[in-house]
Amino acid sequence: MATNKSQRVTMSDVARHAGVSRTTVSFVLNDKPGVAIPDETRRRILEAIDELGYRPNAGARALAANRSGWFGLITEIVTGPFAGEVITGAQSRAWGDRRFLLIAASEGDPAQEAAALDQMLEHRVEGLLYATTWHRAVSLPKAAREVPTVLVNCYDAQGELPCILPDEVSGGYKAARRLLDAGHTRIGLINLDPAIPAAIGRREGYERALREAGITPDPSLVIPGWATADGAYTAACELLDRPAGDRPTALFCGNDRMAMGAYDAIKERGLRIPHDVAVVGFDNQELIAAYLRPKLTTLALPFEAMGTKGVDMLAALAAGQPLDTHRVTVDCPLLERSSV
Amino acid sequence: MATNKSQRVTMSDVARHAGVSRTTVSFVLNDKPGVAIPDETRRRILEAIDELGYRPNAGARALAANRSGWFGLITEIVTGPFAGEVITGAQSRAWGDRRFLLIAASEGDPAQEAAALDQMLEHRVEGLLYATTWHRAVSLPKAAREVPTVLVNCYDAQGELPCILPDEVSGGYKAARRLLDAGHTRIGLINLDPAIPAAIGRREGYERALREAGITPDPSLVIPGWATADGAYTAACELLDRPAGDRPTALFCGNDRMAMGAYDAIKERGLRIPHDVAVVGFDNQELIAAYLRPKLTTLALPFEAMGTKGVDMLAALAAGQPLDTHRVTVDCPLLERSSV
């Protein structure tokens, strides 16, 4: 059927087979507004497409229309569930606009990152999403300025690029609030590295919730767990070995791995979760949270939603529309399981 | 600089700026063999490229060369670490050939899968990788036959397509062997759903290792844990509550989540890992294995290696070379941590 050497069916083949010109085929394929095609002709063409098994060549179409349809997504690491969720969200949202996502991992290596960026620009992406595994400041190679760019889970050190961030403060607030609602008044916070945005924001929310409940935050109940299970284990031991009455009855952990460490400390002391000590985690790492015993109540980082929102903003930017907000925050939902 | 309306620098711009023809620019860009370009001319052209910030248009290049440079990767779910590892492996290998990966998630939905496949074919992928999250049989839409296809972590129900699978048997063998070497002779196997390839293969390897050590496998030591932490917990309880002497001193679990359940059962009984009971997992889910206490010795599913190998095979197929093996198995490395 196909007459060219690549053996692929082209629009001309369809046109010939339907007895019309290639232009007409193009018109029905694109539902060109303002051009009326009689039903009979349209039918013949669609039939020919079907019979020949014609597939439009996306590359050629992009070239002719000067519109690639690509969005790029650069992420540090594809391994680990986070990137996957961002991809899922972005991909499904992009689909709606008949767009495709070009995904590349930098593996944290600036050289690979630059190479990925180059490739994306050569593929004429119409927008770029840059996602990190943890909330922090980044600064992108200047090539990223050639195309609309939105940061996901990170913010521009120069403050120029728009970004989408998890609402850490409201997350911390919700965690503490949940524990307060369960009747706890002495709530320990085993925090991440105190210098990073997640730790700062969550502590702020935690303290706000306490104050709202008429409790003055006790700084001695806040201990850094350094984002590891071992660090959190040590921190939890310190808190739990306080004299009864001074000992916290609930622990809010900076992430789920740390909650794992806290669980061990609690169980070692013969204490029961949540009866003696309640625990709330953060991140909702399914593999941990859903399989700890008892299952862990935790806050989810809204990676999928952030991915979706990222494509939203990119679509707006690519269409030349101005952004309503330069810095968007997305809520962290509380997932109730059995540890409170 | 650019004279066309899209405001993008094209090869013609470079040619004009360097005072040569577009053809010459194309020749230096592609290092055309058989065509000699004087150093002086080459220098002028490269300089012009640099000054103008020219980037080749990958789409146009693909169209003209009739070679898209794309490989497609369809996976069920991007969330979860497995897909990420496949992507990482495939991506890095593809990079070497200056190829790009087109990634799509089917979310287990046949409609989405078909749509993704269509999109890939419209983008003229030169090969297709189809990866699943767990080892099983699949059957692909016939459109997948239009292009070289390799299955990753699954095999064709019709037995036609080439595939890459983890070596479950050798994995089971290594796990049991490791425990035997540590002096254990009564080794419990808390298996996955007994009907799936992973369970069958691993059990086979486990029994072979026992026989090699002169031990007759005791079927009563093999209990299905149904791939959940709770199921494994129950199974472990059953094994551990046997009378002393009849009780296994080591547990080989079908996956790391199940090992989590086993840990709980062991710790509840006041037993110590690995002193009283040794544990080996499977899958190496970092989030679990590396953060359990003690850290879990387990076997890794070689997702990254399978991704790499997949691109290897695809590259060969796309180049028209025959495959040496239709069904490739990749070794599962044993990761020693502290539970044996």
Place this chain on the structure above:
DNA sequence: ACACGGAAGTAACGCGCGTTATTAAAGCGC
């Protein structure tokens, strides 16, 4: 009879590039 307007469809150009065939200039032996 004529002009006119809409319907149906097409020829032709260009998107940015790879590639082949061809030209123009330069070197070389006699």
Place this chain on the structure above:
DNA sequence: GCGCTTTAATAACGCGCGTTACTTCCGTGT
């Protein structure tokens, strides 16, 4: 001086498609 080969570079075509401008045909009104 002439023919011949090598070097340096280009004109021109086509990849598959979107799009504009144009043609042809037919029915309608006067």
